[in-house]
Structures are given as C-alpha cells and as structure tokens.
Amino acid sequence: MQLPSAEELKKAIKNTQKKPMPSQNAKERVNNFNEVALGYTEEDALLEAARCLGCKTEECRQGCPVDIAIPDFIKKIKERDYVAAALKIKETSSLPAICGRVCPQESQCEQYCVRGKKGEPVGIGRLERFAADYERAQGAIEIPDIAPANGIKVAIVGSGPAGLTCAGELAKLGYSVTIFEALHVAGGVLMYGIPEFRLPKDIVQADIDYVRQLGVDIQANVIIGRTMKVDELMEQGYKAIFIGTGAGLPNFMGIPGENLNGVYSANEFLTRVNLMKGYRFPEYLTPVRIGKRAAILGAGNVAMDSARCAKRLGAEEVYIVYRRSEKEMPARAEEVEHAREEGIHFHLLTQPVEIQGDEQNWVRELVCVKCELGEPDASGRRSPINIPGSEYGIPVDTVVVAIGQSPNPLIQTTTQGLNTGRYGTIEADSDGQTSRMGIFAGGDIVTGAATVILAMGAGRKAAAAMHKYLKNV
Ligand SMILES: Cc1cc2nc3c(=O)[nH]c(=O)nc-3n(C[C@H](O)[C@H](O)[C@H](O)COP(=O)(O)OP(=O)(O)OC[C@H]3O[C@@H](n4cnc5c(N)ncnc54)[C@H](O)[C@@H]3O)c2cc1C
Numbered sequence: 001m002q003l004p005s006a007e008e009l010k011k012a013i014k015n016t017q018k019k020p021m022p023s024q025n026a027k028e029r030v031n032n033f034n035e036v037a038l039g040y041t042e043e044d045a046l047l048e049a050a051r052c053l054g055c056k057t058e059e060c061r062q063g064c065p066v067d068i069a070i071p072d073f074i075k076k077i078k079e080r081d082y083v084a085a086a087l088k089i090k091e092t093s094s095l096p097a098i099c100g101r102v103c104p105q106e107s108q109c110e111q112y113c114v115r116g117k118k119g120e121p122v123g124i125g126r127l128e129r130f131a132a133d134y135e136r137a138q139g140a141i142e143i144p145d146i147a148p149a150n151g152i153k154v155a156i157v158g159s160g161p162a163g164l165t166c167a168g169e170l171a172k173l174g175y176s177v178t179i180f181e182a183l184h185v186a187g188g189v190l191m192y193g194i195p196e197f198r199l200p201k202d203i204v205q206a207d208i209d210y211v212r213q214l215g216v217d218i219q220a221n222v223i224i225g226r227t228m229k230v231d232e233l234m235e236q237g238y239k240a241i242f243i244g245t246g247a248g249l250p251n252f253m254g255i256p257g258e259n260l261n262g263v264y265s266a267n268e269f270l271t272r273v274n275l276m277k278g279y280r281f282p283e284y285l286t287p288v289r290i291g292k293r294a295a296i297l298g299a300g301n302v303a304m305d306s307a308r309c310a311k312r313l314g315a316e317e318v319y320i321v322y323r324r325s326e327k328e329m330p331a332r333a334e335e336v337e338h339a340r341e342e343g344i345h346f347h348l349l350t351q352p353v354e355i356q357g358d359e360q361n362w363v364r365e366l367v368c369v370k371c372e373l374g375e376p377d378a379s380g381r382r383s384p385i386n387i388p389g390s391e392y393g394i395p396v397d398t399v400v401v402a403i404g405q406s407p408n409p410l411i412q413t414t415t416q417g418l419n420t421g422r423y424g425t426i427e428a429d430s431d432g433q434t435s436r437m438g439i440f441a442g443g444d445i446v447t448g449a450a451t452v453i454l455a456m457g458a459g460r461k462a463a464a465a466m467h468k469y470l471k472n473v
C-alpha cells in the first residue's frame with residue numbers, strides 16, 4: 001500500500017472533513033450481515049491523524065467518560081507506532097476495538113474537539129478502532145503483568161462490558177475471579193443485542209478470551225437469584241461481589257394488540273437474530289418470521305438495529321415509528337444515516353395506539369395517530385401531543401417494540417438490604433458501593449440503559465473500590 005508523502009500529510013492538516021470511513025455499499029449490505037464499516041486503511045489513518053492539532057488543552061479528553069489520552073494515542077499513530085497507540089488507549093479503556101465501533105463519539109470526545117468549530121472534528125473513534133484492530137491483526141496483544149495470586153475469591157454477576165472490565169481489573173490485581181453469567185454465552189448486549197454487521201462477534205470473543213487469559217473463570221448458565229442467591233455466594237467464600245446484570249427487561253407500550261403473533265420485544269428479536277444466529281437459518285435452527293412489512297416502535301440504537309436486521313432478513317418495507325421528531329431521536333447519528341441509506345422509512349411524530357390482528361391472531365395493521373411537539377418533559381425533550389382525528393393505519397406483518405429496557409428485578413428481590421431506585425435500578429455510589437457492604441454494582445443495572453463505555457468505566461471504578469475494600473476486611 002502506498003503511504004502518504006510528507007507533502008500529502010502536510011496538506012491533510014487543512015482538511016475540514018473527516019476521512020470517510022470505507023463502507024459496504026448500501027445495496028449490497030442489505031443482503032448480508034457482514035460488517036458495514038470496513039475500517040480505515042493505514043493511509044486513511046495517517047491522513048486523519050494528521051488533522052489532529054495535538055492541542056495542549058486536550059479539550060477532547062473532557063468528553064471521554066474514561067479519560068483516554070486522546071492526543072497522545074493519535075500522536076503514536078502519526079509516528080506510525082500503532083501498537084503503542086493501542087497500548088496508550090488500553091491504559092484506561094479495556095475494550096478499544098468495541099468502543100471504537102459503537103461509542104457515540106459525536107456526543108462525547110468528538111463534540112469537544114476544537115476542529116469541530118470549523119468543519120468536522122477529528123475522527124477519534126475511527127482512529128481508536130484502527131489502532132485496536134491493527135494490534136489484534138498483528139497478534140500483538142500482550143498479557144500484562146499480573147500480581148501474585150492472593151487467594152481471595154471475588155464474584156462478578158453478569159458478563160457484559162461492566163462485568164468483564166471489573167473482572168479483568170481484579171484478576172490483574174491477583175484476585176481469584178469468577179464471573180457468573182445467566183446466558184450460555186458471555187458478553188452481554190455485545191453478544192446478544194448489537195448485530196454482527198455493527199460489531200462482529202469475533203471481536204467481542206477476542207476480548208472475552210483476553211479476560212479469560214488474565215485468569216478469570218467464566219461460569220455460564222448460572223442465574224444468580226435462581227440457581228444461587230447473592231448471599232449463598234458470600235457463604236461460599238466470595239469476599240466481595242460485583243453486580244453487572246444490565247437492563248435487559250423489555251418495556252412495552254401497553255397498547256391493545258401487543259400480545260398478537262408477530263409482535264416481538266426488541267430483546268427477543270435481536271437475541272433470536274444475533275445470539276441464536278437466526279440470520280443463518282436453516283444452518284442454525286432459530287426461525288424468525290418477518291413477513292413483507294415490519295414496523296419498529298422507537299428510535300434509539302436498539303430500534304435502528306432491529307430495523308436493519310428486519311431489512312436483512314428479507315422484509316421489503318421497514319418502518320421506524322417514533323412519536324417525536326428527528327432532532328429528538330436517541331440513536332447515534334451514524335446509525336440513523338446508515339438506516340436511511342438502507343431504505344428504512346421513518347414515520348416521525350407518529351404515536352402507535354393499537355396493533356390489529358387477523359382471524360388467526362397474526363399482526364395485520366399498526367394503528368397510529370400523528371403528533372405535534374409541546375413543552376419539554378422531565379427528559380428535557382419536547383413532549384408529543386396527539387393530534388385529534390389524525391388516526392391512520394400502516395399494514396404490517398411484524399411489530400418490534402424497541403422503546404427501552406429496564407433492569408431485571410431478580411437480584412434486587414432476592415438480596416436483603418440492597419437499596420433500589422425508582423425504576424428498579426440498584427443504588428450505588430460513584431465507586432459502585434451499594435447499601436450492602438461488600439456488594440458493588442455498576443453499568444446499566446445502576447444507571448438504567450446507557451452506553452458500553454459508561455458500563456466499562458463503572459466496572460473499572462468498582463474494581464478499584466473493591467480492591468480498597470478487600471485490603472481492609
Ligand atoms: C441492541 C442494543 C444496541 C446498543 N447499541 C449501543 C451502541 O451503539 N453504543 C453504546 O455505547 N451502547 C449501546 N447499547 C447499550 C450498551 O450495550 C449497554 O449500555 C451495555 O451493554 C451495558 O453493559 P452492562 O455490562 O451493564 O450490561 P449488559 O451488557 O446488559 O450485560 C449484563 C449481563 O448480565 C447477565 N445477567 C443478567 N441477570 C443475571 C443474573 N441474575 N445472573 C447472572 N447473569 C445475569 C445478562 O445475561 C448479560 O449477559 C446498545 C444496547 C442494545 C440492547
């Protein structure tokens with residue numbers, strides 16, 4: 001590959017736009033589940049890194065929830081020392097290849113990048129992904145120094161980004177760490193929720209293998225609260241416990257017809273498609289009936305993922321139905337753009353009020369009303385108000401409800417003395433300490449549905465707090 005000349009790199013500083021991400025063409029990609037964004041080449045990465053001014057003030061760092069030394073890692077890319085760039089990121093982020101793909105950079109680090117004032121910010125996420133992928137492709141992933149085993153047992157409940165990060169950090173400190181995971185596969189939403197075309201599962205698996213190589217034991221198919229309670233773990237000699245059970249309980253709209261055949265929660269739909277490999281039916285025996293027309297209710301990342309999966313499973317028409325306007329859509333801008341490119345239709349300012357079925361109780365039509373926006377609600381977003389007489393029907397075969405998830409209440413209801421919040425979350429301080437000594441929590445179970453990087457950051461902080469606690473018991 002031809003690398004950019006000194007002259008080209010000098011010129012690149014003046015580019016006001018990010019180097020585009022090479023991607024699969026929209027017409028082709030709707031027929032497969034392969035990754036859409038193909039990643040920067042070395043040439044792309046060098047040209048994009050050249051746009052970074054290496055600001056002394058490091059504005060971009062303010063927007064990173066785990067405080068990655070952004071200008072420093074970009075400098076390593078400029079110096080063509082890509083493994084060093086990856087190691088710099090890994091000083092504070094344990095999952096760079098994943099975060100480089102799924103973090104909402106536009107509302108985090110890139111929002112603060114000074115280059116965004118006149119043109120586009122530096123493509124920080126794209127460069128993060130490049131460095132992490134380079135390191136993996138070289139087989140250069142090093143196992144860090146691990147402190148001598150101290151014989152102290154700690155348990156981690158849940159193997160999403162919060163649990164995996166907390167486990168990895170504690171293993172490095174010499175603890176004997178066991179993760180208990182309810183599903184048959186580790187990884188949490190990274191495995192069962194986010195589709196292959198956005199986050200290839202071999203990348204997630206590589207991070208899980210890395211945590212195993214640090215010495216962490218992962219026990220799958222164990223539901224804490226059913227198979228074993230948290231207090232029983234304590235009786236078995238686990239001196240501290242981290243709960244990272246996420247927010248996997250689907251919310252429903254409470255409208256008539258949600259129990260019809262052909263209505264899925266986004267959780268069930270995405271689990272069937274991703275974890276149970278429904279997209280490779282009949283090679284994998286997980287049928288996902290989609291029909292010709294599918295409506296997805298909601299406009300977050302989960303809704304975009306569901307819509308794009310429905311399209312790839314063969315639905316001819318896929319509609320996102322959302323009661324607010326484009327401006328309020330919670331999904332990442334890139335996901336919305338990709339969905340549009342793939343031909344997903346958007347019914348905005350539209351409130352579903354009923355799902356109607358045929359004589360065999362299969363979904364036939366989604367009844368909606370048009371809305372207008374009123375005053376802002378508690379979330380700060382303008383509330384939708386139904387417009388009288390605006391009712392209309394959208395003929396559909398499948399409805400996927402993607403309006404949010406809540407924490408699963410199992411642990412909270414089977415563990416004495418654990419304080420919970422209004423929406424069923426576990427209450428914990430900023431270090432993850434809950435109302436029970438020795439029990440820590442972090443990630444979506446504490447914050448409600450949030451992001452991978454926040455869950456990872458919470459796992460890291462809790463590991464430090466657990467270490468401090470265990471030194472004093
Ligand atoms: C479809 C989808 C798309 C998303 N897209 C993005 C995105 O693009 N960018 C982004 O930053 N975030 C995204 N998110 C959000 C992000 O994935 C979550 O915020 C993050 O995974 C939370 O991590 P966690 O470790 O707290 O929980 P999870 O990832 O939910 O993991 C929790 C784990 O705990 C296990 N568990 C639950 N109860 C028990 C129990 N009783 N015993 C044992 N194990 C248990 C679960 O099986 C699961 O494996 C998305 C979420 C979804 C659902």
Ligand code: SF4
Nearest residue numbers: 052053055060113114
């Ligand atoms: S703010 Fe932007 S230009 Fe400045 S160091 Fe950070 S990434 Fe580079």
